[in-house]
Amino acid sequence: xxxxxxxxxxxxxxxxxxxxxxxxxxxxxxxxxxxxxxxxxxxxxxxxxxxxxxxxxxxxxxxxxxxxxxxxxxxxxxxxxxxxxxxxxxxxxxxxxxxxxxxxxxxxxxxxxxxxxxxxxxxxxxxxxxxxxxxxxxxxxxxxxxxxxxxxxxxxxxxxxxxxxxxxxxxxxxxxxxxxxxxxxxxxxxxxxxxxxxxxxxxxxxxxxxxxxxxxxxxxxxxxxxxxxxxxxxxxxxxxxxxxxxxxxxxxxxxxxxxxxxxxxxxxxxxxxxxxxxxxxxx
Amino acid sequence: xxxxxxxxxxxxxxxxxxxxxxxxxxxxxxxxxxxxxxxxxxxxxxxxxxxxxxxxxxxxxxxxxxxxxxxxxxxxxxxxxxxxxxxxxxxxxxxxxxxxxxxxxxxxxxxxxxxxxxxxxxxxxxxxxxxxxxxxxxxxxxxxxxxxxxxxxxxxxxxxxxxxxxxxxxxxxxxxxxxxxxxxxxxxxxxxxxxxxxxxxxxxxxxxxxxxxxxxxxxxxxxxxxxxxxxxxxxxxxxxxxxxxxxxxxxxxxxxxxxxxxxxxxxxxxxxxxxxxxxxxxxxxxx
Numbered sequence: 001x002x003x004x005x006x007x008x009x010x011x012x013x014x015x016x017x018x019x020x021x022x023x024x025x026x027x028x029x030x031x032x033x034x035x036x037x038x039x040x041x042x043x044x045x046x047x048x049x050x051x052x053x054x055x056x057x058x059x060x061x062x063x064x065x066x067x068x069x070x071x072x073x074x075x076x077x078x079x080x081x082x083x084x085x086x087x088x089x090x091x092x093x094x095x096x097x098x099x100x101x102x103x104x105x106x107x108x109x110x111x112x113x114x115x116x117x118x119x120x121x122x123x124x125x126x127x128x129x130x131x132x133x134x135x136x137x138x139x140x141x142x143x144x145x146x147x148x149x150x151x152x153x154x155x156x157x158x159x160x161x162x163x164x165x166x167x168x169x170x171x172x173x174x175x176x177x178x179x180x181x182x183x184x185x186x187x188x189x190x191x192x193x194x195x196x197x198x199x200x201x202x203x204x205x206x207x208x209x210x211x212x213x214x215x216x217x218x219x220x221x222x223x224x225x226x227x228x229x230x231x232x233x234x235x236x237x238x239x240x241x242x243x244x245x246x247x248x249x250x251x252x253x254x255x256x257x258x259x260x261x262x263x264x265x266x267x268x269x270x271x272x273x274x275x276x277x278x279x280x281x282x283x
Numbered sequence: 284x285x286x287x288x289x290x291x292x293x294x295x296x297x298x299x300x301x302x303x304x305x306x307x308x309x310x311x312x313x314x315x316x317x318x319x320x321x322x323x324x325x326x327x328x329x330x331x332x333x334x335x336x337x338x339x340x341x342x343x344x345x346x347x348x349x350x351x352x353x354x355x356x357x358x359x360x361x362x363x364x365x366x367x368x369x370x371x372x373x374x375x376x377x378x379x380x381x382x383x384x385x386x387x388x389x390x391x392x393x394x395x396x397x398x399x400x401x402x403x404x405x406x407x408x409x410x411x412x413x414x415x416x417x418x419x420x421x422x423x424x425x426x427x428x429x430x431x432x433x434x435x436x437x438x439x440x441x442x443x444x445x446x447x448x449x450x451x452x453x454x455x456x457x458x459x460x461x462x463x464x465x466x467x468x469x470x471x472x473x474x475x476x477x478x479x480x481x482x483x484x485x486x487x488x489x490x491x492x493x494x495x496x497x498x499x500x501x502x503x504x505x506x507x508x509x510x511x512x513x514x515x516x517x518x519x520x521x522x523x524x525x526x527x528x529x530x531x532x533x534x535x536x537x538x539x540x541x542x543x544x545x546x547x548x549x550x551x552x553x554x555x556x557x558x559x560x561x562x563x564x565x566x567x568x569x570x
Contacts, residue, residue, distance in 0.1 A: 065472055085478050091469065091477045109477055112479075
């Protein structure tokens with residue numbers, strides 16, 4: 001079928017984000033098994049999977065916040081050994097420091113990405129970043145005075161202020177209401193497509209619709225242990241118009257196919273488990 | 284009485300009564316309307332504490348009137364308040380002399396307790412180095428050092444300042460270290476993502492995030508400071524609040540002594556209130 005095209009992405013080797021035979025275990029329990037993934041520069045990839053499939057772990061490994069058990073991880077052929085300003089992260093919530101005003105949360109990032117600049121200049125630039133996410137009037141406010149959606153806007157602004165070519169997003173809109181979620185999805189798409197050069201985005205979500213709307217390519221993770229069960233290219237041209245796209249039969253077919261693939265995986269796993277259980281009974 | 288002016292509801296009740304002109308038995312009616320109000324006012328207005336204090340004052344008065352040694356050992360509230368007024372200049376002088384011992388000792392304890400707590404709490408080898416000693420030294424009741432400190436240090440002021448420091452240091456240090464230990468993972472992750480250097484991390488992330496713990500250490504430390512100070516003054520001061528109480532106890536001038544105790548209580552209360560205000564400002568971001 002055309003929609004479930006499994007060709008690997010535009011394979012410009014040596015550049016981009018590379019994951020090879022990646023394995024991560026927590027207390028001997030495998031969380032991620034043999035992950036192989038190549039993400040080209042400027043690509044928008046969604047990692048899609050049910051909760052507990054290890055997608056957040058994968059993102060934390062890419063960020064350098066966790067150490068993998070075996071395999072290889074690299075960005076532009078440089079091995080990833082820890083966090084770096086090359087990879088900005090937006091977490092699901094609580095990305096901001098609550099004792100700092102919004103503008104100070106951002107200048108903290110700017111002090112790292114532009115260490116040679118003075119405070120005044122950073123303050124101005126921070127306000128520009130806040131303007132970019134539509135919060136120029138709240139610069140002196142503190143995170144607790146803002147709604148969840150607004151806080152995520154600031155978290156995005158801060159990730160942009162880091163100037164990272166790679167943006168890692170861990171279910172950033174998971175806690176938002178549908179209206180804000182849609183607004184922020186469009187904000188992320190805008191930021192991504194307007195940046196020059198384009199940013200490489202790895203976006204973790206469990207929402208199929210979100211993944212299709214945002215991604216160039218979807219990487220589907222199955223659970224226990226987490227492994228890639230399928231990769232697929234999203235065939236829809238950009239810019240995508242939300243209404244027209246989500247209402248189209250093609251969109252719905254794709255959505256249904258993805259859901260079906262996850263159902264299959266779950267069934268296979270249950271069968272495998274019952275076979276193991278059956279063996280045990282035999283003994 | 285007062286109840287009618289303090290209570291917010293009487294106005295409401297009066298309005299109710301006023302908007303019922305149709306009733307021809309208003310005088311009779313307003314009485315039962317007022318009754319549930321009256322039986323509830325103390326519960327609703329949160330004045331129980333004041334009531335309790337008034338009751339204590341009354342008991343005090345009764346004891347000093349009827350106890351066989353009452354007037355001597357339990358000077359009545361009136362006598363005490365007179366003694367308080369008479370010795371106010373002396374007490375104020377004593378307050379100053381106490382504060383110039385307490386403030387440096389306490390502030391030094393807060394500063395070193397916070398800095399050392401942040402460092403030990405976030406550095407594995409420092410924690411391994413210092414924890415065994417802290418575990419041994421921190422539970423020692425600090426009052427036990429007083430005689431030795433007075434013998435060892437050149438002046439009473441340095442000796443008392445030192446024991447105040449010891450009394451306040453451990454609570455501040457231990458709470459700060461506990462604060463760093465309970466630092467949420469997300470702050471650590473974000474600090475790492477931003478590539479913060481160690482000093483920035485300590486000063487801009489760990490320190491503010493630990494402030495709730497630090498402030499509870501500071502209030503415990505402040506109480507300890509006052510205990511240490513007044514006990515030290517009982518031993519060998521020539522001025523100060525503890526000295527004032529000790530002096531008039533020696534003279535068997537109990538009205539002044541009781542006045543000194545009450546005054547000291549008020550000073551501690553005000554100091555704690557000041558710290559509470561600072562805390563509220565600093566922790567505005569804690570929901």
